[in-house]
Each structure stands twice: as structure tokens, then as C-alpha cells.
Amino acid sequence: MWRGNTRPSTALRGLTRGPRVRLWPPTPDPQPEPRRVAVPFRQQADIGLYILKQKLKGNKRYPLVLMLEPLFRCNLACQGCGKIDYPDLILNRRMSVEDALRAVDECGAPMVAIPGGEPLLHKDIGKIVAGIIARKKYVSLCTNALLLEKRLDWFTPSPYLQFSVHLDGLKEHHDKSVCQEGVFDRAVSAIKAAKARGFRVTANATIFDGHAPEDIAKFLDFCVEAGLDGVSISPGYAYERAADQEHFLARAKTKTLFRRVFELAGKSREILTHSPLYLDFLAGNREYHCTPWGMPTYSVFGWQKPCYLLGEGHVGSYRELMETTDWDSYGTGRYEKCSNCQAHCGYEPTAANEAFSKPWEMLKLAVQGIRTKGPLAPQIDLSQARPAEDVHEAVVAEQMARFERERA
Ligand code: SF4
Ligand code: SF4
DSSP states (O other), rough: SSSSTTTTHHHEEEEEEEEOEESSSOOOSOOOOOOOOOOOHHHHHHHHHHHHHHHTTTOOOOOOOOOEEEEOOOOOTTTOOOOOOOOOHHTTTOOOOHHHHHHHHOOOOOOEEOOOSSSSHHHHHHHHHHHHHHOEEEEEEEOOOHHHHHHGOOOOOOOOOOEEEEEESSSSHHHHHHTTTTHHHHHHHHHHHHHTTEEEEEEEEEEEETHHHHHHHHHHHHHHHHOOOOOOOEEEOOTTTOOSSSSSOOOHHHHHHHHHHHHHHHGGGGGBBSHHHHHHHHTSOOOOOOOGGGGGGGETTTEEEEEEEEEEEEEHHHHHHHHHGGGGGGGTTTBBGTTTOOHHHHHHHHHHHHHHHHHHHHHHHHHOEEEEESSOOOOOOOTTOOOOOOOOOOOHHHHHHHHHHHHO
16 A cells, blocks of 8 residues: 555656756765656656646646555555554455446546555456556556565556555665565565566655654665666655554654755655655645645545545545535645645645646756755644544444445
């Protein structure tokens, strides 16, 4: 699963593709020349055209990436995961191929990210992916890679498909993060196997408090050397259902950490698949409000309000989601649960929108690079945020009742 990060970013970089991020001040040490990571031109063109059409139509709210969760069951139990704390009746539920493809059509986003749970536990995942590709939509299948080598035969390499492998850092860090030894080595072996078969493979890393910036920079070097096609990185969202509640990053700390990572990473930072504007936001040089409808989520529960990270209720159709969600009641400064969120699924669409509406901001970044010193941009006032509502038990009870009814 992707806990706040990762999959769609490769594609989104295409939306806001501009000059590579240059950091300030320049790193004095010589850095290894990274492998050029490019978002395929076709993808950039398709996504750019899609956004342009939405702008010309005057659509204020449109989806960029559908987050499709075909199951919640996983073969790991990571401490920072907020997606697997459900009874077996829910964990055993699988989305049908028809249901998944209907959601893809209903939403109309040009990209689909498939997190979970672990999508490779779904016996029909190959058919779901093939159906999405047949619709000429870009798919990012997120996986912890434990089953990837075994399942490669279910897929065919395509410019529309990438595997996004969950790697939170180097071996010691990753194995600790996923609470199981040996997972890093198995993921790396699967990455090599998938690359050898001609698949595009990226990594997705979720960053938690206590992860040393030096280690994160070395991890990026490793990803370059391993031949990965990109890395998406995101501060972990503070899931209320995660077992470990102590290591989620607070807002200001995130910015300081990412500034240091950008300073240390040298050229290896070029493997990051995010738009420069989102990286500049992570470095604390600009403040953004999120765009929760940019990455709508469809799971075995239905269409999730309001975003991938927050499950405050579910509705039966995409249209209902767009029309009945009170969007103004969510976001940093508005809702307590959003206070520390800087995850890319909420903010990359904001960055993409800014790249279109204020292209000079991209130019400025190209010339100046991402500033890693000096004051942070003024932060959003959190004092007026409405208090967190405890909705989890009600959501689970509602879905359990529905599944029981359907089983009877
Ligand atoms: S790999 Fe970890 S983070 Fe991803 S769904 Fe499984 S338990 Fe959650
Ligand atoms: S800040 Fe936005 S993207 Fe983040 S949890 Fe809140 S609504 Fe979702």
C-alpha cells in the first residue's frame, strides 16, 4: 500500500514537468551522475492535454488520478499503515473486475493508482490492470513486492503500466518500517526481475519522524544505482488507525527535514518523480491548500469522502461524491485531522494546477532552484480547525452490515 505517497507522482510530474530542480546552495561534493528519469513524452502529452481540456471546459473540480483500492487485505502489517485495521469480513472482500472498471469509467481520470492492501493478493488484478490499459489510461500498481516475481506473468509490459514498489528506505530502515526482516531484499530482487522483463518500476517511500536525512539521501543514491525509473516520496499521513502514532511528522519538522534531504541528495534527487512545485512546498518555500478531489478514492466501501487519506463516509457514485461532499470543511486549517497533512495525493494536484495557472512560478524555480535556507513561508493557522470527528466505528459498522446483507 501507499501510505501517503507515491504512485501517481510519476505521472503528475508530467503535468508540471519543468526544468529539473536545482538546489541552493549547490552541493559542493561531487555526486554520481544519475540515470535520467523521464516521464514518457506520450504520458506528459496525454495528461497535459487532459488538463487543458478541463480548463477550457471551465471545470473547477476534476480528477487527475483515481485511487482504486480493490481490497484491504495485506501480507504485511506495517506500523504506520492506516488501511488494514478491519475485521476479516472486510479484509476478505474483493472488488470485482466489472466494479473496478465501472469506477474507472465513471471517474474519467487519465491515471489510475492501485494501492490497497496488497493488490497482488487479488486473483483478478491482472484483468483489472489489462482493462484499464485497454482504456488507454496510465496505471501505477503499488505493491510491497513480496509477490511480484511470482505474479509477473499476469502482466504485460506497456507504456501505460508501472509497478510502484513500497520501499521506505535502505535495508535496515525498510525492514523495521514494515515490521519484517528480509522484505527489503525480496523487494530488490523483484525490482530486478521486473526490470529484466521490460516493466517500468518506481519506488514509493513514506517518511516518518526519526528518519535521518542522511539515510534518505543515501536511499535516493541507492535507487539511482538500482536502475529504478523514479521514486516518489511523501511524509506519512497521521492515520488514526495506524499502530504507531508516535512517528508521524509534524508540519514544520517535515519542511526542515526535506530541506536537508534536498541539500544532501545532490544529483540523486533527480530521481524524484514529483513536480518541482510540490518539492518546493515540501521544503517550506510555499504554502498550499490541498485539492482532495484531485485523487478521488474508490474502494470496496464505495466512493470515499473526502480523499484517499481520510475516510469520513462513502457514497455510491462518483457524481454523488463530487456533489455532496462539503469540500470546504476539509483541509489544513479547517479540520483537525488535516493539520499535518502534506501528502502528495492531496497537494500534487494543487501544484499541477499552479503550474498551469502561474507558469512563471515554474520558471522562477528553474532559475533559482529550491531554496533550502532562510525563513519558511508563513504557515496556515491551525487554531480555527474544527475538531476531529470519530467516524471509524460507524463506517466499519455500516460496511459490515452491508456485507452481511449481501452474504445472506
Ligand atoms: S504493505 Fe504495509 S503499508 Fe502497504 S498495505 Fe500492507 S501493511 Fe499497509
Ligand atoms: S489535508 Fe486534504 S488531502 Fe490531506 S487529509 Fe485533509 S482533505 Fe485529505
